[in-house]
Amino acid sequence: MLDIKNLHVKLEEEDKVILKGVDLKIEPGSVHAIMGPNGSGKSTLSYVLSGRAGYEVTDGSVTLDDVDILDMEPEERAAAGLFLAFQYPVEIPGVGNMTFLRTAVNAQRKARGQDEMSAAEFLKVIREKAKTLQIDADMLKRPVNVGFSGGEKKRNEILQMAMLEPKMCILDETDSGLDVDAMKLVSEGVNALRDAGRSFLVITHYQRLLDHIKPDVVHIMSDGRLIKSGGPELALEVEQNGYADLKADAGAV
Amino acid sequence: MARADLKKEKHEATEARISTLNMPQGGTWASMARNEALSRLRGMGLPARRDEYWKYTRPDTLIQQDAPAAALFDSLEPAVFDSVDRLKIVFVDGVFDAAASDDLSLSGVEIDRLETAAAADIHWAKDVYGRLEARGQTPVARPLAALNSAYATDGILIRVTGKAAKPISLIYTHKSEASDAILHHVIKLEKGAELTVLENGPAASRFNKVMEVEVADGAKFHHIRAQGRDHERRAATHLFTRLGSESLFKSFTLTVNGALTRNEAVIEFSGDNAVAHIAGAAMGDGAFHHDDTVFITHDAVNCESRQVYKKVLRNGAVGVFQGKILVKEGAQKTDGYQISQALLLDDDSQFLAKPELEIYADDVACSHGSTTGAIDQDALYYLRSRGVTKKEATDLLVLSFMAEAVEEIEDESLREEIVTRLTGWLERRSG
Known part of the structure; x- marks a missing residue:
């Protein structure tokens, strides 16, 4: 599915190297998690994968189903099946949530050479999906993310994911700003999307989301590299001992 | 240049312009109003480049003797408001067209053509025609409006006594490339009356229009205007209104295309607890100069005024905003809000803003803000990351930027008409 090889990234505007050789291969249907301390490069990885401006790839490659995505525009990556659930979803006043979603769904269908979804069909699908995420009609009508609580914004991200049906989903600190109930709701939304053809990359500080x-x-990221990989028990280890031991093992400062 | 010379130059320019105009014949009240307006005009002279109030907009083409030619633009899309049930009043190059208009009859409303009413010796309009314009001449002179009151050749007089069953729609068709139109409308809403007025169309190569609106106690007036189509047209319009207590005034203007547009609005609160909202959305591409000049006077207690102006500019288009809130002594509990914002889609476009507050009461809440900016890159990235193309994402963000102004239109179907225009304009632009 997603194959990242020796990825080196620096900031475009300044001489700051953030990713220093990331290697990661995610198979179809699997869920990978990346944990790591602040400033280790976790969010940068998610931005670079989704095509945000301001980063320069100096070495390495990223392919999605064997297609190089690094030269693609963000919208082309989305149409190719990549989705990033933002840590800080952007507020867009004056554009209805539903209008936005329909525009996005149809833009992707168009890019893939499919027919646009009719208004009636779209409405039927979105109502169904919104219901499971406990997103009411009002939230669908309101401008995108404007005045949404932290939990509402994250649920809205998952709704977008459910509507767009990407094959590679990246969740960037989706648990930040969520209380226990909201985290449960968001996780259920994510779990409902898990299937053999869809992969996930979950970026988080804390182990609790991985419950x-x-x-x-589970991968541990530190100073722009993945320094250790393992099963779910690695997340528990971090929870108990912190990152210091792992960093020392890997020889990182 | 010495002050005396400037005065002489103004005097000459004014007389030169007047010499090309004929004051229409009329009965006693109209003749008086027109002659008074002419002496007002002579007293102040037509605007000149050096006038502070014309610092950002060159008045030359608005005051020169002949209207600069303006090519007719053949738009394939149907005109705005076409789907709205309304009473249509059509002017072709500034001349009332009875055949194209509906019957001038509507329950609760009296409608007269200016020409007819002016011929009478007495008419209700005598208390409004030129009166609100004259009040609006202080503290800032608006000579093009005085010229209009003196020389307007046509217009419509509307008196509303009840709740108008449907909107009155003024449609301005442009058919001659050299037309120079001067129209003057008077609208009087009696106590508790309600009316919506729609305006659209390029009108003429050069268009000078005044609309005076007297809103009595408890009356409600809605105004939605779409200035579009012909790219080379020029217009100077004035909207004068006086608001009685508990009254409501809401005006929205969409401007697209046009070489030069100056829309002035003068709003006076004379009764307590009234509300006035005035908003504008302008989209300019290339040779486009758009000026919104607003003056709001609070001379009553507990009134609310709100100005919301948004401009989207590209390819060298210029936007101007001059907005003032004057709160007189004793106008306590005034709530005044003013925002003017420009979204520049490239480095060639320009926005010039002069927001002003002048307050003589001590218990008021007034605020103003003005911003100039580019498309928000974070928002653009967010939309694109969902698969929306850059062009479509930019268009969505333009609509998002305009929303605060467009939302001032209360009626949903009329708001939709305007949004359709905005969307159409955006879709026709590439990249």
């Missing part, structure tokens, strides 16, 4: 979204593989 709800059970990963197949």
